[in-house]
Amino acid sequence: MFFRRQHKQSPPPAPDDQRPGPELRRRQIENRIRDLRGQIRHSKWWMALFFLLSLGAAADFRFLPPISDQTRQFLGISPSPTLISIALIIYAFSALILILGRMNTSSTRFRGWSHIAYLAGFYLFYFYSGDLRENFWPVFIAGLTILGLESYRVWSFCSEAIREEEKMLKFLER
Amino acid sequence: MFNRFAAKAIVPVTLSLTGFVIICSLFLYSSIKKDLLKDAVQQETSLAATVVSSTRYTMMTGDREQLYHIIDSIGTQKGVEHLRIFNKEGVIMFSSDPAERNQVVDKTTAGCIECHSGPKPTVRLGSMRLARRFVNAKKHNVLAITAPIYNDAHCAAGSCHFHPTRQKVLGTLDIGLSTASLDRRLLALRWKMVIFCLMVLILSVGGTSALLRHNLLNPIDRLMNYVKKLARGDIDNDYPKGIREVETLGRIYLKMAKERHKAETKLLKVRETDNEVKP
Numbered sequence: 001m002f003f004r005r006q007h008k009q010s011p012p013p014a015p016d017d018q019r020p021g022p023e024l025r026r027r028q029i030e031n032r033i034r035d036l037r038g039q040i041r042h043s044k045w046w047m048a049l050f051f052l053l054s055l056g057a058a059a060d061f062r063f064l065p066p067i068s069d070q071t072r073q074f075l076g077i078s079p080s081p082t083l084i085s086i087a088l089i090i091y092a093f094s095a096l097i098l099i100l101g102r103m104n105t106s107s108t109r110f111r112g113w114s115h116i117a118y119l120a121g122f123y124l125f126y127f128y129s130g131d132l133r134e135n136f137w138p139v140f141i142a143g144l145t146i147l148g149l150e151s152y153r154v155w156s157f158c159s160e161a162i163r164e165e166e167k168m169l170k171f172l173e174r
Numbered sequence: 175m176f177n178r179f180a181a182k183a184i185v186p187v188t189l190s191l192t193g194f195v196i197i198c199s200l201f202l203y204s205s206i207k208k209d210l211l212k213d214a215v216q217q218e219t220s221l222a223a224t225v226v227s228s229t230r231y232t233m234m235t236g237d238r239e240q241l242y243h244i245i246d247s248i249g250t251q252k253g254v255e256h257l258r259i260f261n262k263e264g265v266i267m268f269s270s271d272p273a274e275r276n277q278v279v280d281k282t283t284a285g286c287i288e289c290h291s292g293p294k295p296t297v298r299l300g301s302m303r304l305a306r307r308f309v310n311a312k313k314h315n316v317l318a319i320t321a322p323i324y325n326d327a328h329c330a331a332g333s334c335h336f337h338p339t340r341q342k343v344l345g346t347l348d349i350g351l352s353t354a355s356l357d358r359r360l361l362a363l364r365w366k367m368v369i370f371c372l373m374v375l376i377l378s379v380g381g382t383s384a385l386l387r388h389n390l391l392n393p394i395d396r397l398m399n400y401v402k403k404l405a406r407g408d409i410d411n412d413y414p415k416g417i418r419e420v421e422t423l424g425r426i427y428l429k430m431a432k433e434r435h436k437a438e439t440k441l442l443k444v445r446e447t448d449n450e451v452k453p
Contacts, residue, residue: 145193
């Protein structure tokens, strides 16, 4: 998960006599490959979590206890569904722009968790306003697009990095 | 397949564009649907108000026969699924369906619960909250409005029959219209939006692919073939042209190949001279 940070903070190349031996280098490469594969796996888990959340939303969160009048009084009036929809459009637009922008950097970190939190927030806001059934599909499509793009970005960079690391591994084994 | 340059360039653009267009289309559809429903409810409310005001006089005079005729003739109009008038106790006094007369309605059903959810029934509700959509026994989609018939000075002081002034609501008119035409319009709108999304998808994928192919992939292919030719020792001055960057690369490769060729020729000459000197 913190592969990029480790990458950035890597020390300058050591002089020849202090360089790690082939065994240590092999282990380092294997660790990096494991990290990268972990990132791809991570993105799949987050996607699965989003699908689970969406399943709950599709069922109108019937498994949750109904919101009591006291809680409603404490939380106050919900924003209108139109306002929530405008917020969702602005969020989807900004998230897509940010992910497309992040494609220019070689970051292999999956940043889907924050999107899951935002999307869960939208589901809950619509649920609280009593308009979730009507607005389930826009939130689901937004989540699918944002998390799909983020997963594709991570998969694309990680698989490229894995290929490079495997090449180095083969070179070391020769 | 996804590791290819074209896929890397096309997938993110297509995914983000299509996803965003679908989200916006869904919101647009939902907003148009809401507007159309609001219009239908308003039309139905004014129709209910027309029915109430046109039957008011017959109600005041207690001319039941006349009222039955009015309800019957409105009920047979095209698109009218039902028309009923309930009294305060929820008994259907007049209905376009004679079988329903003198039946008691369940106050917890849709259309009644909106006012009867609390311990005291709500006297006034907005038109949107008085409307309900359901599928009736004939399997028709229905949009129904319940319009309260309020007490007024004429009713309270009527000579024929008397309603106390404290009684706010005398009864309820319930009219249900078929939503077949609205559903048809919404279905057509849905298909138009699906076609629009598909067109955006085709245009974005097709446009990006065509532009990439023309401006990047084909010139890179030509450059690759040219470099392979140079690597075989086949010096060709006709390097790929069209894109500035590709042209520059082609020129540099040509220069490198010429220099290598010159160096090889020089080396060969030196070897030949060496062989001649060493008999």
